[in-house]
Amino acid sequence: MKKKSEKKRIYRGVEEMPIAAISESDMSWNKTGSWRNVRPLYDPKTSPCIAGCPAETNIQGYIKLMQQKEYEEAVRLLWEKNPMPSVCGRVCFHPCTEKCARGGIEEPLNIPAIERFLGDWAIENGVTETPENEAPRDATIAVVGGGPGGLSFAYFMAKKGYPVTIYEAKEELGGVLRYGIPEYRLPKDILDKEIGRILELGIKVKTGQDVGENVSVEEIGRHSASFLAIGLQKSRRLGLDGEDAEGVMTGLTFLKSINAGSPVSIGKRALVIGGGNTAMDVARSAIRLGAEVEVVYRRTRDEMPAIKDEVEEAAAEGAKLTLLAAPVAILVENGKFKGIRVQRMELGEPDESGRKRPVPIRGSEYEIMGDSLLVAAGELSNAQAFEKMVKTTNGLIVTDDIGHTTHERIFAGGDVVTGAATVIEAIARGRKAAKYVHARLTGVIVELEREKKVISMSDINEAYFTPTRQVATSHVPLEGMRNRFAEVKQRFTDEEAREEIERCMSCGVCNACDICWMFCPDAAISRQDGVYTINYDYCKGCLICQHECPRGVISSEGEDV
Amino acid sequence: MKIVIEGNHAVSYGAKAADVDVIAAYPITPQTQVVELLSEMCATGELNAKFIKVESEHSAMAAAVGASAAGARAFTATSSQGLLLMHEMLHWAVGARLPIVMANINRAVGPPWNVWSDQNDSLSQRDVGWLQVYCESNQEVFDTVLHSFWVSEQLMLPTMLILDAFYLSHTSEIVDVMEADEARKFLPPFQPKQFLDPKDPHSFGNLTAPDAYYELRYEIDEDLRRGIELMKKADEEFEKLYGRSYGIIEEYRTEGAEILLFTSGTITSTSRVVIDEWRDRGKKVGLVKMRLFRPFPIDDVRRICRPAKKIAVIDRNIGFSIGGIWAQEIRAALYNSGYHKPVFGFIAGIGGRDVTPETVSEVLDHVDHMDTPDQDVYWIGVKHEPVHSAR
Numbered sequence: 001m002k003k004k005s006e007k008k009r010i011y012r013g014v015e016e017m018p019i020a021a022i023s024e025s026d027m028s029w030n031k032t033g034s035w036r037n038v039r040p041l042y043d044p045k046t047s048p049c050i051a052g053c054p055a056e057t058n059i060q061g062y063i064k065l066m067q068q069k070e071y072e073e074a075v076r077l078l079w080e081k082n083p084m085p086s087v088c089g090r091v092c093f094h095p096c097t098e099k100c101a102r103g104g105i106e107e108p109l110n111i112p113a114i115e116r117f118l119g120d121w122a123i124e125n126g127v128t129e130t131p132e133n134e135a136p137r138d139a140t141i142a143v144v145g146g147g148p149g150g151l152s153f154a155y156f157m158a159k160k161g162y163p164v165t166i167y168e169a170k171e172e173l174g175g176v177l178r179y180g181i182p183e184y185r186l187p188k189d190i191l192d193k194e195i196g197r198i199l200e201l202g203i204k205v206k207t208g209q210d211v212g213e214n215v216s217v218e219e220i221g222r223h224s225a226s227f228l229a230i231g232l233q234k235s236r237r238l239g240l241d242g243e244d245a246e247g248v249m250t251g252l253t254f255l256k257s258i259n260a261g262s263p264v265s266i267g268k269r270a271l272v273i274g275g276g277n278t279a280m281d282v283a284r285s286a287i288r289l290g291a292e293v294e295v296v297y298r299r300t301r302d303e304m305p306a307i308k309d310e311v312e313e314a315a316a317e318g319a320k321l322t323l324l325a326a327p328v329a330i331l332v333e334n335g336k337f338k339g340i341r342v343q344r345m346e347l348g349e350p351d352e353s354g355r356k357r358p359v360p361i362r363g364s365e366y367e368i369m370g371d372s373l374l375v376a377a378g379e380l381s382n383a384q385a386f387e388k389m390v391k392t393t394n395g396l397i398v399t400d401d402i403g404h405t406t407h408e409r410i411f412a413g414g415d416v417v418t419g420a421a422t423v424i425e426a427i428a429r430g431r432k433a434a435k436y437v438h439a440r441l442t443g444v445i446v447e448l449e450r451e452k453k454v455i456s457m458s459d460i461n462e463a464y465f466t467p468t469r470q471v472a473t474s475h476v477p478l479e480g481m482r483n484r485f486a487e488v489k490q491r492f493t494d495e496e497a498r499e500e501i502e503r504c505m506s507c508g509v510c511n512a513c514d515i516c517w518m519f520c521p522d523a524a525i526s527r528q529d530g531v532y533t534i535n536y537d538y539c540k541g542c543l544i545c546q547h548e549c550p551r552g553v554i555s556s557e558g559e560d561v
Numbered sequence: 562m563k564i565v566i567e568g569n570h571a572v573s574y575g576a577k578a579a580d581v582d583v584i585a586a587y588p589i590t591p592q593t594q595v596v597e598l599l600s601e602m603c604a605t606g607e608l609n610a611k612f613i614k615v616e617s618e619h620s621a622m623a624a625a626v627g628a629s630a631a632g633a634r635a636f637t638a639t640s641s642q643g644l645l646l647m648h649e650m651l652h653w654a655v656g657a658r659l660p661i662v663m664a665n666i667n668r669a670v671g672p673p674w675n676v677w678s679d680q681n682d683s684l685s686q687r688d689v690g691w692l693q694v695y696c697e698s699n700q701e702v703f704d705t706v707l708h709s710f711w712v713s714e715q716l717m718l719p720t721m722l723i724l725d726a727f728y729l730s731h732t733s734e735i736v737d738v739m740e741a742d743e744a745r746k747f748l749p750p751f752q753p754k755q756f757l758d759p760k761d762p763h764s765f766g767n768l769t770a771p772d773a774y775y776e777l778r779y780e781i782d783e784d785l786r787r788g789i790e791l792m793k794k795a796d797e798e799f800e801k802l803y804g805r806s807y808g809i810i811e812e813y814r815t816e817g818a819e820i821l822l823f824t825s826g827t828i829t830s831t832s833r834v835v836i837d838e839w840r841d842r843g844k845k846v847g848l849v850k851m852r853l854f855r856p857f858p859i860d861d862v863r864r865i866c867r868p869a870k871k872i873a874v875i876d877r878n879i880g881f882s883i884g885g886i887w888a889q890e891i892r893a894a895l896y897n898s899g900y901h902k903p904v905f906g907f908i909a910g911i912g913g914r915d916v917t918p919e920t921v922s923e924v925l926d927h928v929d930h931m932d933t934p935d936q937d938v939y940w941i942g943v944k945h946e947p948v949h950s951a952r
Contacts, residue, residue, distance in 0.1 A: 014776040014780060017773065017776055017780070019755075019777075019780055019784070020717075020755070020765065020766065020777070021656075021657075021767050021769045021773075022763050022764070022765055023763045023765075023767045024763075
């Protein structure tokens with residue numbers, strides 16, 4: 001900008017004057033900020049997607065980096081909260097998308113598809129990590145259970161530089177990801193690669209180590225800190241006679257056999273009990289084995305705990321859903337399963353889970369015949385081995401908010417603490433515990449993060465966003481699934497990913513759109529390197545910036561007058 | 562190239578020949594075809610200009626003001642209520658000294674709603690400081706667009722060129738149009754001395770105290786007066802190049818005339834026929850076509866009126882309670898002339914009522930039979946029998 005003369009020009013009469021009024025010096029002497037009784041301020045907030053994620057994955061942040069084509073930076077930001085995006089992009093129930101504010105305009109972002117795209121991109125491009133060097137000398141860490149919770153804790157500790165050993169009872173790591181979730185939802189090679197990247201941080205793995213059997217609980221307790229994440233091992237039984245008959249098995253056993261490649265015989269017609277994700281996995285796997293499948297669930301589709309997509313896809317693949325029916329007897333002939341007798345139910349008052357309680361209808365019993373019965377009515381924990389060291393209730397390990405058990409050096413997380421929950425919940429608990437374990441071992445005080453306001457739809461200035469449809473995840477045709485364990489949902493193409501990430505509104509987080517800078521009538525906002533500063537000498541407090549901000553970044557507060 | 566076009570399209574072709582940079586306009590009957598054709602020209606690339614669609618005439622003029630302040634040759638067109646809505650911005654264009662050119666299609670002001678021609682819309686803007694030029698034919702409309710930019714850009718004041726609704730706007734005539742290359746011989750590119758440049762930021766039209774505001778107003782008045790000579794010069798330069806001239810006032814058969822009839826716009830064409838008839842009958846009458854309304858050519862009016870005995874003025878407009886606006890101006894011009902002439906003021910054709918040769922003859926009859934007017938204003942043709950009104 002040209003330096004303007006400080007001196008006021010004197011015109012000697014009309015002949016010297018310009019034809020129209022034009023300023024000759026600037027108005028900087030006029031400190032209009034003194035008029036202000038309310039001040040705007042840049043006040044970044046939490047995007048609803050991030051608030052919706054149990055692991056607080058910085059979804060807005062990594063999408064913004066993706067928009068800038070910084071994929072590697074993006075995936076590193078994602079890993080800060082969740083080391084397994086390729087897994088979660090496939091199996092998570094994505095509460096982030098449910099919260100996405102774009103859903104208030106037309107359709108929410110397809111966040112799982114974006115997460116999966118980015119996670120797979122990192123795998124394909126061999127992005128690796130190196131540990132930091134923040135761990136104290138001589139500290140050693142044990143993790144019991146190599147499922148998502150244990151892997152998460154191990155990852156975040158190893159990242160700090162701790163020597164970590166995972167004790168895994170089975171032959172391979174992964175827990176429910178490997179032995180529960182079928183191949184068509186989560187291909188094993190993706191799981192292997194994502195776990196492989198975590199282990200590259202220097203994590204030691206001991207498989208076939210069943211604590212309480214061939215490893216002592218004391219050995220675990222000797223480490224500087226240990227983390228118990230053994231998950232839920234036992235299937236809930238129906239409590240009916242005949243559950244041991246030939247042709248009856250638990251859903252977990254069934255899935256484990258398939259995932260392990262063991263032969264399993266379920267006959268031509270399989271009955272599945274349950275409405276959770278395990279039940280859907282069982283039903284869809286049974287369809288792939290060529291069976292005709294009928295799922296029996298005692299409430300309605302609305303109460304099913306399974307991810308909605310999974311229920312829809314199971315139905316589309318041909319699973320018959322028999323709702324509001326509960327088994328009351330298992331029919332056995334010559335030691336072999338023949339069918340079940342079910343009783344019709346109706347919904348009554350909500351129970352302690354908040355779902356409507358199924359109430360039996362008298363005299364409504366009938367029989368459903370089948371060759372096999374796969375029971376997926378929930379899972380139970382098996383934490384007996386640890387009961388002498390840590391407090392348990394109903395088989396679950398008791399911890400405080402940060403995952404600390406009643407034992408000084410033992411932490412716990414995942415389903416063994418929460419009961420049947422989700423992969424992302426387990427990952428979240430692993431990270432949280434790791435943060436506090438590191439703090440305890442180093443004596444560094446963890447500062448509480450300031451709770452930021454979560455943006456709601458009313459904070460978004462809709463005028464700036466053109467409604468656009470979500471780029472849907474494509475999937476293979478859902479008919480004729482026999483023998484097809486290949487992945488159903490397809491990954492976004494580059495073009496699909498680019499199109500979908502552009503829909504992100506960056507709720508509550510400044511993305512240097514310049515709107516405030518352009519609108520400020522006092523030119524009191526300056527910008528440098530994408531950062532804006534308000535000059536309160538001149539800001540009159542009109543709050544046009546706050547009103548116009550497309551994404552609710554700017555807040556205001558009253559001035560002390 | 563000679564083509565048959567309506568008056569509105571003569572405006573559009575004129576703007577194209579002037580190679581305007583920015584057109585900001587809002588459609589209104591009877592102006593719509595002006596911007597319709599210009600928007601098409603912009604869309605096809607035939608005219609390399611930015612066409613700005615706006616939500617009102619106030620914004621149309623505001624956008625033209627912005628464009629002109631940034632050094633662009635800016636053009637717009639409107640009519641009636643649209644022009645009235647622009648009023649604040651008309652002052653702005655003058656105060657900021659911006660040579661915007663606008664076509665106004667004379668249309669009566671509502672209510673009652675009326676789309677037909679009269680001059681009250683433009684004449685209501687007589688004191689804002691715009692030049693005003695009233696046209697009689699489609700060719701004159703085309704040529705006046707070029708005159709207007711030529712004069713405006715030298716004076717740094719805006720010009721309104723005016724044509725009657727329907728009588729010109731929607732009536733086709735042969736017009737000799739030219740392309741910008743040819744017109745450039747007459748109208749050089751716009752090169753403002755002072756314009757808005759982000760590299761040298763200033764605020765324009767900023768707060769100005771009484772110690773300087775007064776002088777800036779004085780300069781506008783002085784410069785607008787210079788417009789009389791410049792408008793004459795524009796006409797002369799144009800004639801040298803293209804062979805067409807209109808003057809700022811046209812005298813038609815005024816030699817030895819005792820009665821001078823003053824008209825403007827298309828009533829002039831009708832009056833020519835009547836004057837011919839009266840001359841054929843040996844009556845000493847002459848016609849004066851007023852083309853330039855602002856700046857008002859006081860000296861020329863005095864010179865023309867001096868030899869005559871009586872002055873008659875037909876106004877297609879009404880200044881309520883004081884008569885037609887042209888008559889007021891002519892009376893005022895003559896007051897300090899050093900001589901006295903009776904001025905007869907007639908109102909005719911308001912709201913699109915036809916002004917026929919009979920109407921004009923009736924006016925001349927009045928004047929012919931009286932030495933001095935016995936009324937300050939004569940309304941010609943007021944019906945005193947049942948009126949068939951609403952259509």
